[in-house]
Amino acid sequence: MINSEGDVYKLNREDTFSYFTSTDVTTNDIAISEEGIIYGITANGLIEIKKGTHEVLPNTEGMYGNSLVYAGSGDLYYIHKKSLYRYNVNSEAVELISNFDLGTPGDLTLYKGNIIFPNSIIPIDGSESYSRILAYNLKSGLISEVACSDLFGVSFGITNVFSNCKSNKVYFTNLNYPWENLYTVDLETGEIAISSIKVPANNIFGLASSNEYLAADCHEELRTKNCRSIFSIDEFLSESTKVYPNPTNDIITVNSKVELDLIEIYDMNGKLVRKIEDPENGTSIKNLSSGNYLVNLHHKNSKKIIKVIKK
Structure with a gap:
């Protein structure tokens, strides 16, 4: 995870966080490659996080956002101006994937071949606003609501700890009380629970796991919820x-x-x-x-x- 000061923490076997590295620029989210390289997204481009410093990735200056996830084979996905983009660190190419007109308070992850992210909506008919988790299917391009809770409207971090295509554990942060622990959400049932894992401080900007990219190779349409109802x-x-x-x-x-x-x-x-x-x-x-x-x-x-x- 990364905080507002640019400090990166890693989760230990004992389910506690310890300091790992840092960067010298405010970084809104992070992603981790197969090789353990840590990437970030800032107010002025995508970066590779070095020890105490950073390097802007070619062709990404001016590409800002709150969300980033690594999907394997050098592909980084991020949301910029409510559109989904893909950047490949090997070819240095930027590609527009979807003009889906959707934003997020802070993060992306991968789950069963879907890009998962929190999102809030204010209905145009004046009815109550609500928050949900959306899934963008990488194969079909379809978008669906897969979980509903007010907690997602103040969630700056979300990540998936991958075991196999059928077994995943999705964690997210919550800025409201109690913020001291990571939360889990079951995207099949919508059930939310408070985990025993405590976060270092109430200023977490992003989460990432070292193996969430493996979920990009799974392909499953997720069950759709109706959050408004x-x-x-x-x-x-x-x-x-x-x-x-x-x-x-x-x-x-x-x-x-x-x-x-x-x-x-x-x-x-x-x-x-x-x-x-x-x-x-x-x-x-x-x-x-x-x-x-x-x-x-x-x-x-x-x-x-x-x-x-x-x-």
Whole structure:
């Protein structure tokens, strides 16, 4: 990962980050080649990150953006002025791939032959804005919504840890509280969880993995979500469901105008500490340690997350 100061960190086997290298220019995102070369995207072009410095890649001056991913064979993909471009570090050629008129707050990754990126939208009819993850299929050129959450609107980093074409783990950052941990998202189910991996600071500009490029050779059309309809449900749940008292030292009461299917309580390390199926009016957290918890309230395809303080 890279932060706003240009410091690059690597993830160790113990799931902790340590300093790796740095660059002398503000870098909005990074990508890693097969050989371990670290590339970046800045306000004035694509760069190769050296030890404490950088080198602008030929023919990329003026190509700016927030997002970058390496797809193998020297290909770097990035979004510039809401269009998708490809740059090959071997031929030094820049190619326009799609005028899809889409932006992202900060990153790209690869997943099952798709370029994946967070995106927010403000509907022209004046209805509620919403955030989602989009997939651009490298083979067909089709774009689809594959996950929906307000968290994606403030996600500057996203990456995929590749195992094989059927097994991937997608991580993303979140600028809102709790920002201390990386999040995971299952792009098949849309399920989001807080991982146990802690980030160095709340100024992460980009994520990259050393093997996400392998996912470019997989080819699969992903299941499409309808984020607008899901966010309409979420808005109703948000307005109709309350949790109190907060803080509490024992019982939390859930007052909801809709029938909840499930209540899950997570600690701040992302560990599930309590699961209540077919919940009624409340639950006791008396036996939990003092601290902050995330209470997930589920209703059909909608989920509301509330931070609760246990005294």
